[in-house]
Amino acid sequence: QVQLVQSGAEVKNPGASVKVSCKASGFTFSNYHIHWVRQAPGQGLEWMGFINPSSGGTSYAQNFQGRVTMTRDTSTNTVYMDLSSLRSEETAIFYCAREPSGRCHFDFWGQGTVVTVSS
């Protein structure tokens, strides 16, 4: 069955970086783009960017340009999202979601990873 399994919760100090993983199974990894979405507590969804696992090509939201890096490991069907220079107000849940390549919607989501930024 289709699965996107994300790494566990993290606690980071302000100014630190966090790297969240998203391991795919049950589908052909190369046929999908993987997107990342952030949700602060009690707030809405915010699109961060996506990676094409086949080519490694990425596209990032302007709000995160220069701070976010998305990479993939095709040997393990895993995508990573690295966000640097964390601020205390950036405590959030981070979701990965798959997009059938070129179809422009997110048909399956990971369970979410809570990242707490606190000193």
Next chain:
Amino acid sequence: HSALTQPASVSGSPGQSITISCTGTSSDVGGDNFVSWYQQHPGKAPKLMIYDVTNRPSGVSNRFSGSKSGNTASLTISGLQAEDESDYYCNSRTTSGTYVFGTGTKVTVL
């Protein structure tokens, strides 16, 4: 791109129909037909309900339907049921190839 504009809340009685609007610009909602809608229950990941403005994924009730006129997309829930009480978000691809979500709407079943 700024977030797409949705009403903060919409409510209805069981059996009624409600409509949630999603207003953007000609650079996103009005730019093409890549508008999708997601349902999110508290503490859960979002679930795709509508894609390409009007299409329902397999397994989604036909009580959910989507439409678009100009820069505004809409999600209609017919025959409202208690299980429909949730948060709903629209999303659109932009003409620059990025994506933007709506501000979100809390649906309450009275």
